[in-house]
Amino acid sequence: MFGQEIPYSMSDFYLNGSATFRDDTTIMITDNLLEQTGSMWYKDDIDLNEPFHIELEIFFGCSDGGADGITFILHPEWSTGSTGEGMGVGGLNPSFGVEMDTYQNFHLADAHFDHVALMANGASHHKLGLTEPIPLHPNKGNVENCTFYNVKFDWNPASQIFTFEFNGVVRIRREIDLVNLIFDGNSNVFWGFGSATGLRRNKHLVKIKKLEFTPNETLTDEDREALAAGEVYTLPELEFEAGSADLPYSARPTLDKLMRFHQDFPDHTIILNSFTDSSGEESSNLRISTQRAEAIANYMISKGFAKEKLIYYGNGEVNPIDDNETEQGRKNNRRVEVIMKVIKV
Incomplete structure (x- = not known):
């Protein structure tokens, strides 16, 4: 069968x-x-x-x-x-x-x-x-x-x-x-x-x-539950080239699933927070993180996602989740976090 x-x-x-x-x-x-x-x-x-x-x-x-x-x-x-x-x-x-x-x-x-x-x-x-x-x-x-x-x-x-x-x-x-x-x-x-x-x-x-x-057209049950509860969801398969803001092809299936999931929550806004590790100048890290968040937003908008339901920030090297002294720690710190919430104006 x-x-x-x-x-x-x-x-x-x-x-x-x-x-x-x-x-x-x-x-x-x-x-x-x-x-x-x-x-x-x-x-x-x-x-x-x-x-x-x-x-x-x-x-x-x-x-x-x-x-x-x-x-x-x-x-x-x-x-x-x-x-x-x-x-x-x-x-x-x-x-x-x-x-x-x-x-x-x-x-x-x-x-x-x-x-x-x-x-x-x-x-x-x-x-x-x-x-x-x-x-x-x-x-x-x-x-x-x-x-x-x-x-x-x-x-x-x-x-x-x-x-x-x-x-x-x-x-x-x-x-x-x-x-x-x-x-x-x-x-x-x-x-x-x-x-x-x-x-x-x-x-x-x-x-x-x-x-x-x-x-597998949707995110995993665990990821969907986290997003629906307003918890932080870290985008997987998001390996930007060093110094580049070109969106990796490997990220697109997950972003497509994220957009399909959002269709069940039309009142929610997706907030993207992009982070880097501490390598390089702080000002450069802030700039590249903003450009990477913008690249993700531009892809989602190009696929028909409502621009008014999307907010993105570049945060540079702040709020590390791991040790920047190790290669694995730096990799973990280079991340894009997603939060879904209702924003009342």
Whole structure:
């Protein structure tokens, strides 16, 4: 049994790196250019305690000597892995990847044919794989031939069976405890695709056909209860680059859920408080924290959130919640807190 069939549009996917939208159903993850790396992610996370079925068509390019391939990825956050042989998943830990590899890196124990393998935690060497590489085509044929191939990914949590089907033929069917073996008990992950080129290249396209799963469209019960009670809620997955106020893509799913939650509390105002650690000048910290809060507010307003229901402040390095003498403490202090309350004028 599968989750509900999901109506989708291209606006439901967030793109990183070289990935671009081609039309209403197709995303190009890499163009036919050297040293490209991209990824695409569905906006909401899913619960691996529920089944999923993802069906699409994949285009691996037109050059048999091209590189590098496409990976289906499960990961707790939106990220893009390493270029080239990493195929957009290299180094992502923890992660689960279905590596559809079209270039033979023999130092990674690659097969001499276009192959598929289940990989864990961003590893590229097949000695660390969950399965051995097997041919994408049953006859070991070339798939970089200007053709779209039908590909299906199925997960059955009751049996813990993951199935990969290529062009109507099951190529991998494996029992695996994804939640505990890969994600250390965390069942909530995002799904997406990564791809990369290196010193060889190919165009890599993904065309969505059918999605069946149960998306986590709302915040957790604990987070919703805290917000409804007017308590402080700290936005997760909010890793701004050092000195930058560019909103990380990884923050957008949580902000989208926050806005959906607010629809049930139209009389409430959302208050954003941005903080930094104590590194750098105090005046600079105050400025960058204000710019980061403004970046979040601008994103929410661009998605249709009412401007008059949003207040934001930059607080710089004041009110630390941890020790600024340690790296982890500084990371904890770099945060954005959310409070929802009714403001009477």
